[in-house]
Amino acid sequence: MELLLFIVRRFLRLVLTILIISTIIFFVIRVIPGDPALVVAGIDASDDDIQAIRVRLGTDVPVGVQYVRWLSDIVRFDFGESMISGASVNKLILERFPLTLTLAVLGIMLGIIVAIPLGVLSAVHRWSFWDYFGMVYSQMGMAIPSFWLGLILLLVFAVKIPLFPLFGSDSLKHLILPAIALGFARAAVILRLTRAAMVEELSREYIITARAKGLTDRMIRYKHALRNAMIAVVTITGIQFGYMLGGAIIVEQVFSLPGLGRLFLYAIYQRDFPLIQGGVVFIAIVFSLVNFAVDILYSVLNPKIRIS
Amino acid sequence: MLEIKNLNISFVQGEKEANALRGISLSLKRNEVHSLVGESGSGKTVTSTCIMGLLPTPPGRINSGQIILNNQDLLLLEEKDQRQIRGKEIAMVFQEPARYLNPTLKVGDQITEMLILHLGMSNIEAVDRALEILELVGLEGGKRILDSYPHELSGGMKQRIMIAIAISCNPAFLIADEPTTALDVTLQLQILNLMLSLKNTLDMGILFISHDLRVVHDISDWVSVIYAGRIVESTSRKELFTNPKHPYTRLLLESIPDADKRGQRLQTIPGKVPDAENIPGGCAFHTRCPIAEDICKTDLPETKEVGSDNSGTSHTAACHFIGKQWKN
Amino acid sequence: MEKLIELKNIIKVFKSHKLISVKKDNYVAVNNVSLDIQKNTIFGLVGESGCGKTTLARSVMMLDPPSSGEIIYNGKNISGISRKELHPYRSRMQIVFQDPNSALNPKMSIYNCMKEGLVNRKFPKDKMDSKIKSLLDLVGISPNHVNRFPHEFSGGQKQRIVIARALSMEPEFLVLDEPVSNLDVSIQAQIINLLLDLKDEFSLTYLFISHDLNLVSYLSDEVAVMYKGEIVETAKTEKIMKKPMHPYTLKLFSSAPGKDSNNLFEADDSYREGLPEKFTYFPPNPDSTLQLIDIGEDHRVGCYTLNGS
Ligand SMILES: Nc1ncnc2c1ncn2[C@@H]1O[C@H](COP(=O)(O)OP(=O)(O)OP(=O)(O)O)[C@@H](O)[C@H]1O
Ligand SMILES: Nc1ncnc2c1ncn2[C@@H]1O[C@H](COP(=O)(O)OP(=O)(O)OP(=O)(O)O)[C@@H](O)[C@H]1O
Ligand SMILES: [Mg+2]
Ligand SMILES: [Mg+2]
16 A cells, blocks of 8 residues: 555656656747758748748747646647658657667666676675776776777677677677677666665674674675665666667667667658657656656565655 | 683784783682773773684784683684684674674574574574573563564664674673663663673673772673783772772772762872873882882782681782772 | 743644645654743753754744744744844844854854954954954953964864854853764863853853763753753752752663663653642643643643643
């Protein structure tokens, strides 16, 4: 019951966040100088043409009316049509989203599978081989840009040693290298924070109690410390997952993958305002949902949150 | 019996060496509360962590001494064998239950994990036993308590849980490091009474650590006074409170505010406890002592029998001038 | 005797400030407290943790103004007045907390810590040095140490510095919120003696908060016992020590360590020793309100009027 109440409250907060973000996007786009209708119509267009485009874009009515329309569109999850291709923004986004999502999920799995165990290991055996390995890795991970890593990966594992395909996006195999390029830096962040969280928990007083009980080191580390460290780890992993959706734009470019990233990039090149707007709101919604999920998970892990 | 013999411990940090314990000897009998009382920094916690085998080394270093239980020296045991002692033979209760309990683990798990580990119980047996222990420490509500997290319980309840954890494997000895300092007077009394009744029903020996002489007065059978890492006086409770010998003990007793002393100035001890890094030579107390003479600055006083009555109760103190008076 | 402070029906409610909250949980931390504090005396306030002692003290000092009720300081009601009018009272009332560490800025030398308050008070610059040194000297801190930082002092010394800083405002009224609870007995005695000396020297009035009954009964002239936000008993210290009335007071007194008999006093609903006929200690129905009745010589006990009388 408590948990349910908590979930409802967090959900209301999620809705509020999305509302605020949509409002900001709406006004930012209106503030950018230049009339989108002029951009679309080109230099030679007549006044009538421009007016027609305005009607199509909905920019012919006062800003207040536009805002109300915009909000009601969002509620119905309808972002209009692309100015360039005329296809519905929804359809465009939902077509591309699965690929980007798969990429991000693969990337975060890499982080979870590699970074969390390595972080725990580094914390438990401080100044051991694994700790130094982890340190070197996290330094590199944070210093190497993902596009460069992507290019190197392609060069080595697709060109020199052709283990993976160079182009395409048909199978999971196509996504492995991009996922590594995407997850590498995120994993470094997760690793460092996991180590820090674990080191901190191991210095807490309840660990002394656990030792005074005569528990084995394994129980102390994995039953007592890790459980508490996970609270912080889950939060940062969630945040990293959010970052990955953004990071995908670059990696998709390097690997020529037809994901959301490329869609939005072209939308920006071509000043496709409805697509840009829809895209940003969509990303914001996904981001908020991830945060929402993290919050719920967090409260399951941390009994203190639930009652407050 | 649990015997601590001549324990000498330093903390080494770079060039600096802090001599935290300078030859502590204590003996703890079953069914007895032995209090260790002294001011902050005198070495009480170091003593208890060392008995539990929890002293961090480094920075800690055991220079000499023995801790003898069942004819074996705990300091010589390997970590694996020490774990068999911890929790099972000697258990510990800490000052701040809120911080010494795992916040994300139900208190039930925190009690039963030991029963499962040390006594080889099954989960169901362990829960049954945990329910019995809860009753023993006066926590009503059984299963509901086992299913709660520490933050859902009050301070007094948490301290009872700490005690429940400590006594769950029926240890022969219990070390309680300021177990009531963080509690209210009413809760404090409850916990003290609980410890006394557990001592009797479980035939436990309790090392009770405190800086509050009034609490020590209420709970102890035997009292040792510690100053700068040495025991300066040790005797039965009655003897200590009616016939204190060491000037430090005498001053401590006189400095306690009390309704009877209304209108009088309190006795004070000038200065403060020396820190373990630079303990004065000779008798460490000479810098604050009203009866110190030159010899106190150079010669460490021996611990000697100073008992005046013939009841046979041992009363030891370490002072060159036992019995000497001073003017206020 | 003259009253320095009169509290009339002080109530302090903490409201919940959640944006989207399902149930309103307002918490009444101080409930209808009325007290008088006489000039140049020590008023002891005892009660268990969380009963509202600190909250009451902060209300009295207008640090956290009460939700309702009046605070009369030297005959003037200061509870409703503007910030500007309140300003002169700010320095006349000072507070010393339990933990000197949180009261002293670790990055500031003792000299600067002391100077801050004096500058605020527009103390003449040329006399600043000698004033700070004499204040520190007063509390037993060597004036040579003015340039040291808080971490270079022991707990007891830090508490002395906090007291010196409070004194620099030349207060008439000091709230001492468990000022010695964190200190060792020997240091505690030094601070207590110091506080007693200062009281006589500067004709100060203290509100002394503590849960150490032995200490309060040693120190204070009057005692009030607080329980769950309400005062349940108040009297001259000798009176209340000799004849505690309210079951909670009895429980508190019988719990204090260092007595030979210490059995926790458990009062049941029939307990009413010494209480006039038509009253009871236990609320006859849920909405009855506690009242303080005088049982003679200003010994007041909190109780409820029995139904039907
Ligand atoms: N880990 C450590 N490293 C360095 N010095 C230490 C360490 N632990 C304790 N000491 C020193 O040992 C001395 C004794 O400390 P201990 O904690 O035993 O005091 P205590 O009697 O328990 O005091 P308190 O009443 O404040 O708990 C102190 O001078 C302290 O500074
Ligand atoms: N700012 C605040 N907001 C909400 N509740 C508060 C606030 N300050 C105090 N309280 C609550 O008011 C009650 C009284 O607190 P207060 O600090 O006055 O107790 P106290 O008697 O001083 O206790 P202690 O002896 O532990 O210092 C407590 O239950 C506390 O949780
Ligand atoms: Mg200690
Ligand atoms: Mg308080």
